[in-house]
Amino acid sequence: MRPLRRRRLLSGRRHRRRDAPAAPARARAPRRGVVLAVQLVVLMLFAALTARMWYMQVPRAEHYQELALASHTQKLIEPALRGRIVDARGRPLVTNRTELTVTADYHDLLERGDDGAAVLRRVADLIDRPYEKLRDRVRLCGPENGRPCWQGSPYQPIPLADDVEPRVALQIMERQEEFPGISAQQMAMREYPNDELAGQMLGYLQPITEEEFEAREDLRAEFSGVDRVGRGGVEAVYDERLRGDSGEHILAVSSQGDVRGTVSRTSPEPGMHLVTSIDADVQQVAEDALRGAVDKASSAGKPVDSGAAVVLDVRTGRVVAMASQPDYNPEVWSGGIDADTYEKLLSEDSGQPLVSRALQGQFPPGSTFKPTTLAAAAKDGASLDGSYSCPGSIGLAGRSWDNFGGAGYGSMDLHRSIVVSCNTVYYQLGYNMWREHRGEKETRDPVSAMAHGFGYGEPTGIDLPHESGGRVPDLQWKRQYWLDTRETSCERAEKGYPEVAEEDPGRARYLKSLAGEQCRSGGQWHAGDAINRAIGQGDMLVTPLQLARAYAAIANGGTVYEPRVGRAFLSPDGERVEEIEPVEAGELPVDDRTLNYIQKALTRVPKEGTASGAFGGFPQDRVSVAGKTGTATAQGREDSSWFASYAPTDDPQFAVVAMIPEAGTGGSAAAPLVREIYEGIYGFADSGEAALASGAPAASLPKVREDGTISSPEEQ
Template sequence: MLAAQILVVALAATLTARMWYLQVPMAEHYQSLAAANHIQELVVPATRGQILDAQGRPLVRNRTELTVSADYHQLERSPDGGEEVLRNVADLLDVPFEELQRRTRLCGPDVSRPCWQGSPYQPITLVEDVDARLALQIMERREDFPGITAQQRPVRGYPMEDRAAQLLGYLQPVTQEELEEREDLRTQFTGVDYVGRDGLEAVYDDELRGTSGVRKYEVDSRGNVTGVFSETPPEPGDHLVTSIDERVQRVTEDALAKGLESAGGPADSAAAVVLDVNTGHVVSMASLPSYDPSVWEGGIDQETYDELLSEDAGDPLTSRAIQGQYPPASTFKVTSLAAGAENGVPLDKTFSCPSSISVGGRSFQNYEGSGHGSLSLHKAIVVSCNTVFYQMAYDMWKEDGGLSPDEEPEDAMTTMAHDFGFGEPTGIDLPHEGSGRVPDREWKREYWEDTREQACERAERGYPEEDDPERAEYLEQVAEEQCADGYRWRAGDAVNFSIGQGDLVVTPLQLARAYAAIANGGTLHEPRIGKALVAADGTGVTEIESGEPDKLPVSDRTLDYLRSALADVPRKGTARGAFGGFPLDEVPVAGKTGTATSTGKKESGWFASYAPADDPQFAVVVLISQGGTGGAVAAPVVREIYDGIYGFSGPEDADDAESADGDPDDQRGSEPALPGGEPPTELPTVRSDGSIVAPGEPD
């Protein structure tokens, strides 16, 4: 009995101590848990900021569309689980009932999509972009549609349609994996919201998204909402003001599309970049093929996504302007000339321009085998003489020691290429930028180590699949060299490099940046598209800074020489035909054509330029992949872009322009895309009511 009494007292004491622990030290903890049982939080997304051009025109804006939604709990309380009302909605809106039923299921481990990823206290989207007359019927016949609402919601709108699609980017729903990995998303998203996936939408996603609000509902034990406990309103995202000019972008896109179509045949893609040479800001950037970014609205279906990735579509998701990597061909000669001039090649010397020269047992020719006798480096740029640069590169290669180089060879041309910004990303505020490739000695050794095994196999097996015996023999010889000592920087590598061929590849943006640096006196800016972030009510402005610019290691004398030579290319050289009738006396253009060749492909045409040549403002670069020569296909597109910027007559009116006795007013064809020929230096003004005023206009 005594033992039993002791046991009872011990149990009573233990129970008392446990009750005291739960009700006194742990009281606050369990009070919060109890409150959570009847308080449910709902994240309220903020209105996303617009993307504006330099004048305040919308490049991406928010438009409203009518959306039909369902109350999950009200459907659940229905005797049939909401089947009847969903059938009524399906009949009225002409959508399959089964699809609506699947959309109202809450997502979970055992639930296949489509399903609802958001909170059950949030209206479940059933049908998007509903006709206003049908939505009105739902609102007027409440008794037939209990728990169903029709409301407006903001969605992204693209005023330029398929223009600048890769630059602007798109939105896609946040994934469950992202919500699990990123705590900041869990506090900002409902599970059915959208994040930037490409372009500016991705880079400036945090600023454009704004700050979500939180609405706390009081609910009963069955989950029914009984009231609103508290609410923190969302803060709308900032507007992104860019350096893009919407009119210049349209001019660029239209000219590029026309040029690609005119090239015909195997021409498969094209790119164009317009830079402000004084700041590095992008005025326009285009890539073809393109696509309409509105296809991403509401989440893209598999069929549409497969079409975007199909061979027929031509990979429109890739921006050729920053991701396309191509041999720069003769546009690269400005870098080679700078390397020669800064390493002892006299600028006042006369050089021989034969039709071909022999280097390392191989013949290297001018384009189409033409020769020009004796000429200056100035004339070599104007007529694009390859053999002058072949000889220059060969002489410099021999001075470095040839196949047995000094311990620290100068490698002036590859070093200068790096100094011009080639071989590494420019740092532009866009994702997935390509770095290009500068094939120097270090790269060649790494490449040899990676490919030696395949080269040795080919050297032994040969190329029996080749129909041309001479080509098969040449390829076998190359394979033997690569197998034995492919790490060596050979004479052929050096001479090919000097004219922008071989393993050298650049992006159109890198080339535009290099020509902008030549134009502005040697400053290599970090390109930028974003200029500022402006609060939705105009109360705050945050300017977007660029990185510190670099300086070209090129003397003023060499830069002046280059600019003089480039200014003669549209007047007397390989771009003369494209600029016939253009008022070069009013707006002189400087530039260089390039025709890149690749085995098994048609030539790709380049034209890299800047204008006005006497007071540079814009650098314009165009590439037409597999379109033909630079003078025939790329230079006319650049000329049309300048026509649009300055409002000159187009090429089709060249005869009329030439007969105008040199009067610039008679050469004006339309309103210039940029009146005054300069981008605005000020920002647009956002008023407190959200309206936007262009720079320089009275507020």
């Protein structure tokens, strides 16, 4: 009975538990809320993770792919073949040549127990170079390393020596057990087939500096560190187009730096060929004539060592030729330039051949400025039909102003004043305009305004670097100059010039007097300033290029162009032609009657005026030349010679300007030089061979043949 009762008891206990009242609802709710909150948090975290994964895999996929590759690959830049530079008829001015270059593999040398020292010593003996220089070349640039050093990629072949002999290269390649990590390969270098011809316009190449490479991220994507970039001339201005597009060579690299293979390779795209407006024959004529004129003046005892000549196409402003003396051969930059040669290029004793006198030299223009003064006076009310007195000397503003040589010509019109270059007429014109406008609240300066209209006082905008802007002196310029120099002038007015007085007491007194005047009233625009400027003297400065542009505008009817050396780009396959169009900078602020008046006066100068001696016997019936002589004087220096011109007068094609500092009068030095250039252009010289048989600049462009060479327009 007891077991049965126990079962009943147990059964009843279980029954009572089943029948026990349920837990209240409010006791269960918190537990459900916790569960829901946890689920919500999990869902939010999952959503955030999903969004982050999408962001990394879609918008940022390329970025992380590059990061992943960066730790396993190295990118090498393969330089493109630089485009050639040719003249207007397709003849080469700058080409490429290949040189055998000895290079070193940085990582291969590093694996040697001595970091490659023994190998480098053997290479140094073979190529006859100091071991220390080779060691410096393969040292990577960095904070702990000095210079010289290698600024490129350690995965790029490091050049040790350029232009080695084939026998040296052969020894290195055949005896690799002696020269591990060393190789010889072909590298493209610039070549100048015409030596120094147009060297200052063409420019040169130099390696990218470490500072450029580190400062500019865009360079790192385009250059390997061994490439060269344009540093002067059109090489610099059109560097990007000439350079082309570099290729990429992606190497698989282990964590230890070992190269495991090639991941990808993109071939470089060669640079565009640059067609210039230069005519090589005319350039040669100009350079030979200028060199001869400088030598002749120097042989005559003149202190002459420099000069410039410019030939422009008056219809477009393009540069046909531009010569400067002294000049140099850009070949000196190939393969690097030594310190002595570089110093010589900059030395005043050598005449600073890096400086182009044609676009950087600034000189008083002398009487070549008179057409500008005439135009200003006519616009201000002076009569083109009037009569003007040309005495040998004239008293103005409290002093006497003389004609050149003291000659007087009586009364004349303004046409005759240009032909005989009467200074006293222009002294009076300059003084009259100064006197008429000096009392106005808003000072108006007709000559300054006209000079700027002719393009003086600012760079021409030519596609060459480092152009000078010249100077048009006026009230605004003089005030600013006074403010800038007053302190120094007052100090000199008190102390004088003892260093000059030791050799030239008279000049020292003159300089001290000028300093005193500058200290007291240097900011005022005096009558003497205006009188001097009227004949292109005083503080007036122009470059030969500016003067050539101004006379080209007179010739073409008034259009002032920005000169251009670049004419067009040709793709290496000849499929693309991109012309560099002429750019109009403005119009001469001269009415048609005055412009025609000036043109007719300039036409008579070589026939019966100050240039008639230089052009005696020149076939003016075949090619009529218009021009103006200029003789610029300066305290303590010999007269400087100018001649500005254009031809033919009935259908102008060329503006030709020449300038030789301290060579004498315009008619004795510069005018004969310009005549020689015209004779060379038209074939009037003894040789009878015309530089331009057509008598005009090339109208058509050269073309690229199927074999990659460039044909002249005449062959088309």
